[in-house]
Amino acid sequence: MAPPEEAGGGDQFPVGMKVLVVDDDQTCLAVLKRMLIQCRYDATTCSQATRALAMLRENRGAFDVIISDVHMPDMNGFRLLELVGLEMDLPVIMMSADSRTDLVMKGIKHGACDYLIKPVRMEELKNIWQHVVRKKFGGNKEHEHSGSLDDTDRNRPTNNDNEYASSANDGAEDSWKSQKKKRDKEEDDSELESGDPSNNSKKPRVVWSVELHQQFVNAVNHLGIDKAVPKKILELMNVPGLTRENVASHLQKFRLYLKRIAQHHAGMGNPYGVPASSAQVASLGGLDFQALAASGQIPPQALAALQDELLGRPTNNLVLPGRDQSSLRLAAVKGNKPHGEQIAFGQPIYKVQNNSYAALPQNSPAVGRMPSFSAWPNNKLGMADSMSALGNVNNSQNSNIGLHELQQQPDTMLSGTLHTLDVKPSGIVMPSQSLNTFPASEGLSPNQNPLIVPSQSSGYLTGIPPSMKPELVLPTSQSSNNLLGGIDLINQASTSQPFISSHGGNLSGLMNRNSNVIPSQGISNFQTGNTPYLVNQNSMGMGSKPPGVLKTESTDSLNQSYGYVNHMDSGLLSSQSKNAQFGFLQSPNDVTGGWSSLQNMDCFRNTVGPSQPVSSSSSFHSSNAALGKLPDQGRGKNLGFVGKGTCIPNRFAVDEIESPTNSLSHSIGSSGDIPDMFGFSGQM
């Protein structure tokens, strides 16, 4: 078979790409392995998910992409997906003989880059390298050959191989790895927040800090959601160094986010079990972008509803539709888990130590602080909680990011993932220290989830037992991530991992990052304190082809740290990380509440538009106040809010997190609705 190197001549990029296939079916493994070898990839097979995970943990860099079956005896494929996404931020492709749409959707929401139906054909395998590149490049469009990258990233065209490959290979000497490195080096753009130097795969991504996002939102509002075209938005924003492509991808994400919110409120929810009382949801129901835009992006109600959901508050209204797993998890994680699904993002964090965070709604990715957080995420993620497993995967990725800052919502993700969190923090800024566990926590490596787990976490993450101790929920994270308040939860759920850095109270460090856990990838960085414009776009892991479309949305758009909360598809809270970006969490600096989310809420309100006073936020804030006033939103407002409904950013496997979220959710819930789901309010 001809090697799949269609990419620019001479470029060997796909050749030698290391693929790990996990499936209990020996026949399928044998056939796939042969096919992969014929594609000139380097294939390794494994029939046990647990062994595969151990292999990956041992050496994250050993593989470039994972292909995993859905039904396996020792571990649910979705769970593996989540864990891998959270901890390692590697692209994961699901496969199954079952082609039911709901399963495919689940996969996407959990952050799968793709979902193949057995029997897998050679043609499909030939294209899988795109997922890897896509993930690596993340949202860094401008650095890369903008032309080709943008197209590829944005459109996600599978046929853009050549272009993509070319750019990817640009300069790459022969192995595609070198290309990655090259890309990493390119991140010195001022805009890009290469927060974490450690990530070798960091792609220069624009970090959509809270402020930046706020500017974006303002511009969009000004133009009207219908008329908001990237060029005009760019002009209105007038941010030097920002390119139209950045804006375009961010806009895409934003739209997805809005749509998700709208759908969510429309009562889509419930499928996941979140009982949506729909009181509020109803109001949102049928929201369309216009409406949302009009109301200032996310109608406070919606936000509140979302928040509620996220927080796991009993509001059932917000059933986050789609979120099912990820978001739900978050909610659950938060401890509230009233519905079990709720986007536990922010919440879980509360539990964690800082009490102050307790207030922090889920978002508190404050990873750093909460060591327990990590435990939390684990629950979700690793834990068999279905929810997290799937959805969070993405989130986890994102969550990683958030951790750094703690702000990010270490939520859910953290706990689980903390251990392994290698999660490459997509951007999340976490003072890497804690991140030990997270592999990349440093900067927002696009790939990884920005979960930046505040350095301290290193220990904490690991320390947190999978059971996710709710308490752990990094309190710090709250501040940081709280962007969304509720959303953070989501993020947290997903990204929780990185955050977990329980610093100990050093939230500020973490929180700075604000980066809250932006759901995985995309967001990653935001936090580092500088409001870098990280646009993590893809960190979400969702990446590639959204079979269910969800993926695309969430991953790409959400990744961007939109915090769209739930990246919609990827379910992974990765969106959360994004959310954080929205500024919710803005630098929880104080971490006191880690909550940035609370602050966000406020911000949110503001941003949201006058439409409704975010009551929740107010109350929320009060809690925040205790928290220590979330620092300006500037930092990475972690929008983390990841659309509650929407599958809270992947990683967040929020479900599991329930424990910590409880406290948070309560606080958040009580405050009313944390409207700032989207992280808009970040700016307080």
Place this chain on the structure above:
Amino acid sequence: MDYSNLRRQAASLKKGLFDQGHLDEQFRQVEDLQDEASPNFVEEVVVVFFKDSGRLITNLEQALEKYPRDFNRWDAYMQQLKGSCSSIGASRMKNECMSFRDSCGQRNVEGCMGSFQKLKREHAVLRQKLESYFQLLRQAGPAGAATRPVM
């Protein structure tokens, strides 16, 4: 002549399998994977397949008896079997798997039992035919190298 005759027989046997729907396009894909580096790949995969599927069928048979009306469990077994069948292109078997799963979904015990019996038959038939096929190939193989048209 002897060999080419054997090869011809093998080819006709295989064609029959395709025509009758025992095998589908996926089997051809598997065949394409065989090359000099893996000269017996197809046979190896088929062996693995029958080993696994035999085991799954046995387990399922026991489960049908031991766990009456436990549709979820039955379905889970069948899901695995379906995956294997589709990977190798055993299309009749795969169809029986799907109808079994449908019956599970409808909680129809008779339907499940009926599909299961058919599945076992198809499994046996396919196994026997493929064994003959490979045997013919083996006999025709070494000698056929020289005459083999495709290099």
